[in-house]
Amino acid sequence: MPFITETKDLGRIFGSGSAAVHALQGIDLQVEKGKLLVLRGRSGSGKTTLLNLLGGLDRPTSGEVYFQGTEIGRLPNRNRTKIRRQGMGFIFQSFGLFPLMSAAENVEFGLRLSKVAAREWKTRINESLELVGLSKRAHHRPYEMSGGEQQRCAIARAVAHRPQLLLADEPTAELDSKTGRKISRVFRKLVEEEGMSIIMTTHDPSVMEVADIVYELEDGTIRQSMLA
Numbered sequence: 001m002p003f004i005t006e007t008k009d010l011g012r013i014f015g016s017g018s019a020a021v022h023a024l025q026g027i028d029l030q031v032e033k034g035k036l037l038v039l040r041g042r043s044g045s046g047k048t049t050l051l052n053l054l055g056g057l058d059r060p061t062s063g064e065v066y067f068q069g070t071e072i073g074r075l076p077n078r079n080r081t082k083i084r085r086q087g088m089g090f091i092f093q094s095f096g097l098f099p100l101m102s103a104a105e106n107v108e109f110g111l112r113l114s115k116v117a118a119r120e121w122k123t124r125i126n127e128s129l130e131l132v133g134l135s136k137r138a139h140h141r142p143y144e145m146s147g148g149e150q151q152r153c154a155i156a157r158a159v160a161h162r163p164q165l166l167l168a169d170e171p172t173a174e175l176d177s178k179t180g181r182k183i184s185r186v187f188r189k190l191v192e193e194e195g196m197s198i199i200m201t202t203h204d205p206s207v208m209e210v211a212d213i214v215y216e217l218e219d220g221t222i223r224q225s226m227l228a
């Protein structure tokens with residue numbers, strides 16, 4: 001199966017009647033496995049809405065959205081959650097770590113939600129912290145880590161169950177440009193060395209530099225954009 005993610009004439013309307021917002025319309029997207037795809041566009045152009053639909057966090061108003069050939073837009077919640085927890089990992093702008101848990105415990109929490117057997121947790125935690133260069137911070141809590149380290153920890157948590165698809169919403173927005181560049185390289189490494197597929201939204205040029213494909217959203221429609 002060639003595509004990790006595919007959409008057909010995907011649309012999302014929020015509200016109804018005169019208050020209806022056409023957040024997305026006619027989105028046809030095909031994402032090959034093992035690529036890093038970036039969605040960019042102005043505030044309100046529909047980036048987060050599209051990412052949420054691709055990740056099965058929201059349902060379309062019209063059209064279809066596929067994950068590895070399975071239409072997920074109309075699946076019952078239980079099935080969609082299962083696919084999401086096993087096949088996808090999520091990263092958000094504000095890291096989303098639990099403040100009272102160490103880096104290792106945060107990663108373990110991610111593993112608990114997926115179907116990974118408990119006997120494998122320790123290995124997976126060590127491997128994923130190593131992958132993002134955070135082994136030395138395993139027992140530190142988020143407030144003892146820099147912003148870049150916290151985002152590395154969030155990445156380790158998102159990839160510990162080895163998802164096929166990683167979705168990230170503005171993952172470098174809260175970081176300075178040097179740290180943002182380092183985090184961009186971590187994403188590139190996941191693609192090159194782990195064969196992961198990544199879709200992320202960003203305004204950050206350093207993320208654009210590591211992308212294979214860039215798409216531009218404008219008023220809820222999409223077009224491929226030239227790489228910078």
Ligand SMILES: Nc1ncnc2c1ncn2[C@@H]1O[C@H](COP(=O)(O)OP(=O)(O)OP(=O)(O)O)[C@@H](O)[C@H]1O
Pocket residue numbers: 014015021022023041042043044045046047048049050
């Ligand atoms: N839950 C909602 N209810 C109503 N309107 C919404 C909702 N979510 C998004 N919208 C509207 O849909 C449009 C697209 O929003 P979206 O958050 O996808 O944009 P974005 O490109 O991610 O913006 P930003 O870069 O500011 O995060 C906007 O006009 C927004 O106001």
